[in-house]
Amino acid sequence: MEDPRGILEIAGKRIPPGKRMKIEIPIARLFDDTEMSMPVMVIRGRESGPVLFLSAAIHGDEINGVETIKRLLANKRINSKIKGTLIAMPIVNAYGFNSNSRYLPDRRDLNRCFPGSETGSLGGQIAHILMREIIEKSTHGIDLHTGAIHRTNLPQIRADLTDPETETLAKAFGVPVIIDSNTRDGSLRQAALEKGIPMLLFEGGEALRYEEKVIQTALMGILSVMESIGMIAPKERKRRKRPENVFIARTSYWVRAPHSGSLRVRVKLGAMVKEGQTLGVISDPYGSYMAKVKSHRTGIIIGMTMLPLLNQGDAMFHIAIFEDSEAVEERLEDFDDALDLNDGR
Ligand SMILES: [Zn+2]
Structure with a gap:
């Protein structure tokens, strides 16, 4: 003091x-x-x-x-x-x-x-x-x-x-x-x-x-x-x-690009994702190759790339592991709604 x-x-x-x-x-x-x-x-x-x-x-x-x-x-x-x-x-x-x-x-x-x-x-x-x-x-x-x-x-x-x-x-x-x-x-x-x-x-x-x-x-x-x-x-x-x-999350992991190409994202920041869920699809510019990008464990998306062009191995999605991901997702939605209310300054 x-x-x-x-x-x-x-x-x-x-x-x-x-x-x-x-x-x-x-x-x-x-x-x-x-x-x-x-x-x-x-x-x-x-x-x-x-x-x-x-x-x-x-x-x-x-x-x-x-x-x-x-x-x-x-x-x-x-x-x-x-x-x-x-x-x-x-x-x-x-x-x-x-x-x-x-x-x-x-x-x-x-x-x-x-x-x-x-x-x-x-x-x-x-x-x-x-x-x-x-x-x-x-x-x-x-x-x-x-x-x-x-x-x-x-x-x-x-x-x-x-x-x-x-x-x-x-x-x-x-x-x-x-x-x-x-x-x-x-x-x-x-x-x-x-x-x-x-x-x-x-x-x-x-x-x-x-x-x-x-x-x-x-x-x-x-x-x-x-x-x-x-x-x-x-x-x-x-x-x-x-x-x-x-x-509180005590662990988190990054999902990396399994292949080079461009990414179409299927999830949003703050969303809960289940183990094995498709997070996005990577394709070549001709649409002749497609690879699904999947999550390894259930969790919440706490970070993600904004650049859709990826090299193999680039970090794409940061997922945090919680005891109860559903409760976290719900709380995040409430938190967001409360912020919207304050927006009319
Ligand atoms: Zn910094």
Whole structure:
């Protein structure tokens, strides 16, 4: 917990309680000597409380999270009355963001460079600055992602549920599907966990797109986590509402293309598929060859390719295994309907 009278300093700038401040954290210079910096918005409440960091576009082309953070910062519940501090980093990989790319200029994946070092590659240096200036000063975190290019993901939380505090946060986020996943080497999530900071990874939608349902889901999830850790007061109507069901998958698998060709998809994201069900058909351009693509086990489609042109072995459908897939499908439909109702803004 943060001390309200304590000093919060980011990149040499002091943020007093009750202040909202935009800070540019210097990173490295471009070839032409242009200075690169990472924009960070800090909202420090008057009262003490948790320090929550939000990050988006660690993969520069995953932009749903950028819009999510923008809308969160405009939300009237986010003001000096929050308890604790919100540190929002809408564009972590500014290089990739400005060039519609997932990667850094040296083709490195920033989310494999953590915790980084002062003398490392560009990615290592950025990771190190992020750890030192933000992550190590935080008590909780949420990292926003989308599927990679030409792939879409069902809105979902990925978290290491072996940590009870992380599990509580994951459930508080409120999306129907949680994937219990170990952290990958070099990821921000792993580096935060090693510092004892519980954090969630939100996945939803496709790279290089703004998707209304995904943005709304992420926004509601962040606000819901902020309620659960006491940063904002829960809304009246929500206080009376029963907690919604969340479903945890402990395993998932990818169905890969059995043959090169073009794919006609027969299922949709969030649908339940049974073992042996046809997910799509791959054919050549003349229609003289057809191959059915089948699921290996019953589960829910949590990710899929958006590009119908496939090489043999390409990942096509990501299927998560649940105890009761039918219940998950039903809950996902209800969740979707509820979002539609909110659409008339
Ligand atoms: Zn990503």
